[in-house]
């Protein structure tokens with residue numbers, strides 16, 4: 001008889017989710033930790049883990065009230081998973097009793113938490129009895145209210161006194177699934193009917209941007225396999241046109257996409273321009289993704305695996321017309337898509353990453369030909385990785401001038417003044433853009 005498809009037991013999913021949460025607490029990225037989950041459990045665990053990260057501040061505060069002594073790491077992670085999923089009836093994927101029963105079952109059935117199963121049972125039963133009082137008691141803890149680490153909240157509050165609450169709320173919402181149309185293969189008029197045939201709602205945002213009414217597995221997006229579309233947030237789609245539009249030097253242009261993997265912006269550049277594009281990436285495994293993404297889109301960048309901050313090791317001394325530097329950053333602007341990031345980062349990462357960004361920016365500037373452009377961007381909300389970086393760069397490089405640039409693209413933003421102005425925009429990730437031109441001598 002054929003085996004009937006069965007959903008894995010919830011206690012197994014909770015065990016795997018707690019392992020993923022523990023891995024991120026230990027410094028692994030959520031994506032890598034979820035990829036390591038066995039295939040049968042993976043999609044369920046991803047949904048649970050995302051919800052846990054969006055509620056982990058509250059769960060940790062509840063855990064501190066319930067357990068006078070912090071349990072060992074594996075038990076603590078499982079306890080936090082149960083509390084994060086059960087504390088709010090409106091969001092809970094299962095009723096609180098089921099979650100508690102299954103979490104205790106999960107604890108009993110694995111070596112690393114077995115010894116704490118009775119203790120966890122006592123904590124979680126008390127939680128069920130006193131839920132409202134306990135939740136109310138966590139209400140004065142900012143980490144519980146905003147579900148971000150305290151250092152992050154403090155930093156955002158200081159940098160954006162008028163917007164920090166809106167930004168933190170936006171970071172806990174779900175992001176839309178946004179497509180970029182490959183204008184070499186389709187256009188809005190041809191593509192929207194394909195979505196309709198697939199019974200998907202497409203919201204037409206611009207010539208190349210279509211937002212889906214609901215997220216679906218990427219393989220089921222019409223025309224994805226045929227390279228008609230890519231999945232890319234609307235803020236990330238600002239990069240290629242910003243760099244290319246209005247650049248008047250004779251073609252073909254020589255373009256460097258530094259820090260290129262997985263190649264989202266490389267593909268966009270090649271969709272828009274007939275140019276020589278060199279896609280540079282320091283991580284060899286990630287560099288392979290540039291190639292496969294470009295292949296799907298029918299594009300041919302030259303992929304080079306090397307360190308952008310060390311041009312002596314890869315540059316052929318031919319200047320670039322245009323350089324796109326999408327620098328490594330805290331990714332604080334894309335936490336709604338990667339809710340683990342806020343728990344992975346440490347306060348010290350901001351300055352460390354800003355120093356790396358500065359080093360790469362300084363190393364690449366001499367590679368731009370006079371009259372050429374460099375677009376600096378990060379998917380960060382923090383000033384040190386955006387406006388601060390751009391201001392320091394302008395102060396240190398008198399041959400650089402700032403062209404009209406969006407500055408910080410903030411979800412839910414209001415306008416504030418500055419050398420690089422903040423930008424008022426709607427529902428997209430947080431990004432920063434500064435476009436520099438090298439004065440012709």
Ligand SMILES: C[S@@+](CC[C@H](N)C(=O)[O-])C[C@H]1O[C@@H](n2cnc3c(N)ncnc32)[C@H](O)[C@@H]1O
Nearest residue numbers: 259260261262263264265281282307308326328
């Ligand atoms: C923000 S991601 C780039 C995203 C990419 N531009 C896109 O649109 O798909 C930053 C990338 O820079 C790479 N990277 C970090 N340091 C680098 C360096 N020194 N040289 C080259 N690449 C680097 C990282 O491995 C990562 O793939």
